[in-house]
Amino acid sequence: MLLSGGLDSSTALAIAKGTGFACYALSFDYGQRHLAELDAARAVAAAIGVVRHEVVRFDLRTFGGSALTADVAVPKDRDPTEMAEGIPVTYVPARNTIFLSFALAWAETLGAGDMYMGVNALDYSGYPDCRPEYIEAFERMANLATKAGVEGRQRLTIHTPLMRMTKAEIAEKAIELEVPLALTWSCYEPQPNGLSCGRCDSCLLRRRGFADAGYEDPLRYAD
Amino acid sequence: MLLSGGLDSSTALAIAKGTGFACYALSFDYGQRHLAELDAARAVAAAIGVVRHEVVRFDLRTFGGSALTADVAVPKDRDPTEMAEGIPVTYVPARNTIFLSFALAWAETLGAGDMYMGVNALDYSGYPDCRPEYIEAFERMANLATKAGVEGRQRLTIHTPLMRMTKAEIAEKAIELEVPLALTWSCYEPQPNGLSCGRCDSCLLRRRGFADAGYEDPLRYAD
Numbered sequence: 001m002l003l004s005g006g007l008d009s010s011t012a013l014a015i016a017k018g019t020g021f022a023c024y025a026l027s028f029d030y031g032q033r034h035l036a037e038l039d040a041a042r043a044v045a046a047a048i049g050v051v052r053h054e055v056v057r058f059d060l061r062t063f064g065g066s067a068l069t070a071d072v073a074v075p076k077d078r079d080p081t082e083m084a085e086g087i088p089v090t091y092v093p094a095r096n097t098i099f100l101s102f103a104l105a106w107a108e109t110l111g112a113g114d115m116y117m118g119v120n121a122l123d124y125s126g127y128p129d130c131r132p133e134y135i136e137a138f139e140r141m142a143n144l145a146t147k148a149g150v151e152g153r154q155r156l157t158i159h160t161p162l163m164r165m166t167k168a169e170i171a172e173k174a175i176e177l178e179v180p181l182a183l184t185w186s187c188y189e190p191q192p193n194g195l196s197c198g199r200c201d202s203c204l205l206r207r208r209g210f211a212d213a214g215y216e217d218p219l220r221y222a223d
Numbered sequence: 224m225l226l227s228g229g230l231d232s233s234t235a236l237a238i239a240k241g242t243g244f245a246c247y248a249l250s251f252d253y254g255q256r257h258l259a260e261l262d263a264a265r266a267v268a269a270a271i272g273v274v275r276h277e278v279v280r281f282d283l284r285t286f287g288g289s290a291l292t293a294d295v296a297v298p299k300d301r302d303p304t305e306m307a308e309g310i311p312v313t314y315v316p317a318r319n320t321i322f323l324s325f326a327l328a329w330a331e332t333l334g335a336g337d338m339y340m341g342v343n344a345l346d347y348s349g350y351p352d353c354r355p356e357y358i359e360a361f362e363r364m365a366n367l368a369t370k371a372g373v374e375g376r377q378r379l380t381i382h383t384p385l386m387r388m389t390k391a392e393i394a395e396k397a398i399e400l401e402v403p404l405a406l407t408w409s410c411y412e413p414q415p416n417g418l419s420c421g422r423c424d425s426c427l428l429r430r431r432g433f434a435d436a437g438y439e440d441p442l443r444y445a446d
Contacts, residue, residue, distance in 0.1 A: 058281040058325075065332030087370045094328035097368045101324040102281075105317035109288030128373040137364035144360050145320050147310045150351040 001025045001116040002099050003053070005040030006186045007179075007206055008118035008162055011170055013048050014177040015161045016116040024110060025053040026103050030095070031061040031069050033189075040185035047180040056102050066092040067188075074188045076199040080208070083201055087128065090188055090201065096129035100138055104156070108146045113154045120162045120170070135160055167209025175215055182218040191222045198223040224248045224339045225322050226276070228263030229409045230402075230429055231341030231385055234393055236271050237400040238384045239339040247333060248276040249326050253318070254284040254292050256412075263408035270403040279325050289315040290411075297411045299422040303431070306424055310351065313411055313424065319352035323361055327379070331369045336377045343385045343393070358383055390432025398438055405441040414445045421446040 001016055003009045003025040016023055027041040038055060045053040064070040067089040075088060096119070103115050119130040128134060139158045148154040162170055174181060186206045187196035196203050198221030210217040224239055226232045226248040239246050250264040261278060268276040287293040290312040298311060319342070326338050342353040351357060362381045371377040385393055397404060409429045410419035419426050421444030433440040 054285055056281055056285060058279055060328065062277055062279060063329045063332045065328075087373070091370060092328075093331035093370070094324055094365075094368060097327055097365070098321070098324040101317055101321040104320055105283065105288075105315075106286045108316035109286045128370055129368045131367070134364070134367040137360070137367050141320070141357070141360035141364045142317075144354070144357040145317060145352045147314060147316070147351055150310070 001050070002103055002118070003027050003041045003045060004118075005037045005042075005044055005184060006118070006202070007174060007181070007184050007209075008120055008170060009041075010044045010048070010118075010179050010181075010184045011174040011177065012116050012118035012159075012161055013044065013050070014174070014179045016114075016159070017048055018177060021114065021116075023048075023050040023116075024106065024112070025050045026099075026106060027053070027055045028099060028102070029055055029057045030092075030098075031059040033068060036187070036190045037185045040183055043183040044180060047183055054106070060092060060095070060098075063093065066090065068092050074200050076197070078201060078204065083205075088201060091127050094129070096127075096134075097138070100142075100158070104142050104145065107156060108148065111148070111154070113148075114157050114159060116159045116161070118162050119160050120167075121164060122166050132160070132163055135163075166212070167205050168212035171209045171213040171215055171217075175213075184219070186219070193222070195220050195222040197221070224273070225326055225341070226250050226264045226268060227341075228260040228265075228267055228407060229341070229425070230397060230404070230407050230432075231343055231393060232264075233267045233271070233341075233402050233407045234397040234400065235339050235341035235382075235384055236267065236273070237397070237402045239337075239382070240271055241400060244337065244339075246271075246273040246339075247329065247335070248273045249322075249329060250276070250278045251322060251325070252278050252280045253315075253321075254282040256291060259410070259413045260408045263406060266406040267403060270406055277329070283315060283318070283321075286316065289313065291315050297423050299420070301424060301427065306428075311424060314350050317352070319350075319357075320361065323365075323381070327365050327368065330379060331371065334371070334377070336371075337380050337382060339382045339384070341385050342383050343390075344387060345389050355383070355386055358386075389435070390428050391435035394432045394436040394438055394440075398436075407442070409442070416445070418443050418445040420444070
């Protein structure tokens with residue numbers, strides 16, 4: 001289970017848990033500009049209940065190329081049409097591929113055949129590695145990469161239960177499953193006072209989701 | 224270019240360089256039991272000449288599951304038939320997938336369309352993630368994962384020039400391209416005196432390769 005501590009991955013964890021899986025959560029300290037999401041991931045993992053939560057550390061700033069790992073401004077106040085028009089500077093090259101690769105390594109040592117991930121193709125802020133065709137290609141590759149795959153013992157499935165849900169539907173599902181929403185974190189640019197900025201793509205998508213669903217978001221926003 | 228500092232990746236680097244590429248070499252400090260191969264990678268990169276050499280650090284011991292990252296004995300004195308019969312304990316779960324994912328991230332930030340890797344399907348010690356069908360599946364996934372791929376600007380190709388060569392042919396190619404063989408490192412279990420053990424799968428394959436090719440291996444072996 002990839003767990004960033006955001007709304008989507010926390011809801012995906014609640015879905016996996018509700019399906020009856022014993023969950024192993026994996027987060028990454030990869031040189032992102034703030035660690036608020038890791039604190040959120042730890043709190044969410046503890047609240048929902050996982051067998052184990054691991055944080056893998058590496059530094060993607062070595063390569064740069066993203067507003068989330070380099071000194072590039074995070075875009076603010078974009079409208080949904082603008083977000084849908086191409087890949088934003090917050091895209092981190094190959095990030096999901098790296099994350100899924102580590103999850104694959106852990107799944108193989110655990111003997112797990114099911115991976116969960118909270119990616120979403122509708123309100124996805126334009127990232128190429130959140131599309132269903134990408135996930136399918138990763139799954140196919142993963143089944144050729146591993147000992148269990150080669151020996152035909154186990155087929156690995158990547159579950160993406162939020163893939164075709166709107167942000168409003170995700171907010172509804174999170175409420176239904178009692179996801180600890182106040183513990184989650186979505187903002188790309190936390191404010192000095194600890195509030196979410198309210199204006200980055202991630203905040204805007206989340207706020208619009210809750211507004212469309214008619215629920216109140218327990219997070220506090222600066223703007 | 225993935226560079227472990229072994230015979231294969233060093234030869235693949237010499238091939239890429241000979242083809243005219245400006246080379247960027249990538250190595251990993253992943254919790255392997257010895258760092259002799261990283262020293263070798265640095266020395267080989269400097270001797271052959273690369274634009275940049277990076278070492279990415281993370282700890283695969285978090286997951287365990289391999290004799291190369293956990294406290295499990297490295298097998299010794301196996302004959303080639305035995306090596307061909309299944310996947311040995313030195314297999315590190317999803318290692319090549321993780322390595323290639325980082326290389327993909329770097330390639331995307333560099334705007335590079337060509338990746339080189341020294342994998343080999345003949346004398347490959349039985350690893351699932353060294354087979355051509357695996358590499359093809361990774362390449363297909365990679366072209367769906369990236370900004371350049373989605374925008375149709377650039378196709379990424381993974382070159383595996385050693386894929387169908389025997390170890391003897393690789394040794395010959397290394398000699399022909401003047402690979403600094405004395406700087407390379409292949410042993411899974413370096414001896415306290417700094418010599419290669421001579422008895423792990425990797426040493427055995429290398430020694431047999433040089434013997435079959437009729438060349439002397441400049442490395443010194445304990446046994």
